[in-house]
Amino acid sequence: MASWDIFCSVVDNFGDIGVTWRLARQLAAEHGHQVRLWVDEPAAFAALCPQADAGLARQQVAGVEVCRWAADWQPQALADVVIEAFGCTLPEAQVAAMRAAERQPLWLNLEYLSAEDWVAGCHGLPSPQGQGLQKYFFFPGFVSGTGGVLRERDLLARRRAFQADEAAQRTFLAGLGVVVQGEERLISLFAYENPGLGEWLDALAADPQSTRLLVPRGRILGDLRQWLGETAELEPGFVARRGKLQLQVLPFVSQDDYDCLLWCCDFNAVRGEDSFVRAQWAGRPLLWHIYPQEEGAHWDKLGAFLALYLQGLSPAAAQALQQLWQAWNAGTGMGEAWRAARMHWPEWRERAQSWCAEQASRPDLATALEQFYQNSLS
Structure with missing residues (x-):
């Protein structure tokens, strides 16, 4: 020892x-x-x-x-x-x-x-x-x-078992006050302040598919409150609906529970480093809000990751995903970028799984x- x-x-x-x-x-x-x-x-x-x-x-x-x-x-x-x-x-x-x-x-x-x-x-x-x-x-x-990158020995086995167990997922979400309705798409949102949030929420509200947006307490809540036109702080348990979008504020959860939240969701918007890595292990499509650096140094890091992550995708899917990540980090153009990216959802989901397997081999x-x-x- x-x-x-x-x-x-x-x-x-x-x-x-x-x-x-x-x-x-x-x-x-x-x-x-x-x-x-x-x-x-x-x-x-x-x-x-x-x-x-x-x-x-x-x-x-x-x-x-x-x-x-x-x-x-x-x-x-x-x-x-x-x-x-x-x-x-x-x-x-x-x-x-x-x-x-x-x-x-x-x-x-x-x-x-x-x-x-x-x-x-x-x-x-x-x-x-x-x-x-x-x-x-x-x-x-x-x-x-x-x-x-960090990966516990049993992480992927636990994730696969959890994602195969719908009852376990429902029980976990119910513990957070979340009761999924029908064929709702689940999206988690953990991000820095982002002026592009409103455009994305508008697109989700107008989307043909119903979406439940789960937002743990964090820095993005100020932008969410502004979009909703709320004057009071958004506390855990807050729920609002706009069109096809229902959003719900969650409490800040432990690391283990955050893993389970990522595993439950169809799509995860994450920030920084820790949640970014854990979203990759979820094997689901993701969107990364990279930590902004002086003189725009973070753009090189974002581009370097995308150069690896987008490998194997069709040119159209790769371009759509790249534009979505760039729009989110630039804080503008999210509506159009989201509508373009969702057209490639099956390919994106398959790439999320293959990327996870590639990284697990290291x-x-x-x-x-x-x-x-x-x-x-x-």
């Missing part, structure tokens, strides 16, 4: 802690490691993990020791592996202790997920930190030569990290 320290600075509420919490659990449960997760905003962690207590400085949850990373952080017993998640800066006292150690730990900078071509060339490269200490760049990714992120650690010992 090796010991692992994972440091996470919460950015944008849930993305970074979402990834590191899944990783910490998997390293403990599947690889038998002793894992400490250091997080600077315990309240964000508790939102994803309801059994946690945001007021505790240390607690054991799902086999992981979750610790508050406070400003007055003091050196701890050094772990065998130290993960600096997403470029957060380790405490100076931690780095000093690592430099002075007779047996220095493996220091990994876990980077953000990207499909860009240069990622494979930078994955695993060392960065000298003085006095013999090295930091290695570890890049998740979708192709060989990268670190893969080592997952936790396994890749484990192998990198084992290689460092030899």
Whole structure:
């Protein structure tokens, strides 16, 4: 058993802690490691993990020791592996202790997920930190030569069983207050603020097929409220209907329940990194709202992913899907883009399933990290 320290600075509420919490659990449960997760905003962690207590400085949850990373952080017993998640800066006292150690730990900078071509060339490269200490760049990714993405060993088996069990899906949705009517199409929506939302909702309201839009509490609710003309905040349980569209606000749910929500839906609009990856494992068509970056750097990342994801589609379907993703991220043109994309629904659904199978054939992120650690010992 090796010991692992994972440091996470919460950015944008849930993305970074979402990834590191899944990783910490998997390293403990599947690889038998002793894992400490250091997080600077315990309240964000508790939102994803309801059994946690945001007021505790240390607690054991799902086999992981979750610790508050406070400003007055003091050196701890050094772990065998130290993960600096997403470029957060380790405490100076931690780095000093690592430099002075007779047996220095493996220091990994876990980077953000990207499909860009240069990622494979930078994955695993060392960065000298003085006095013999090295930091290695570890890049998740979708192709060989990268670190893969998070996937628990039994994830796809659990997903397939759940999607084959209509009674289990109805029971789960009923627990959220959702009772599906007839042949409604289910869509989940978890996104950043987006001025293009109204155009999409107009298209869904005018669509020949009935849609139930399920919206967990989040940043998109302000745009939803504006489209509805509501003056009060939209609380969980709120329901409204416009034409063929019925929308419903859900509570913010745990990670495990969010997985089930994605598995229930025919289409998932997601944001950031964690929900983006989990929507891919759902095997259903998806729409990604990428985190906006300065100088438009996120457009290159979006284009790089689409270059992989759209492979094998007919030219017409690939063009329609690309235009839909671009419209959503640009915040304009969603009505026309949605109407064009839905014409290719069967092909899109088949591609979602084949993409999921392709990614499942690669080592997952936790396994890749484990192998990198084992290689460092030899």
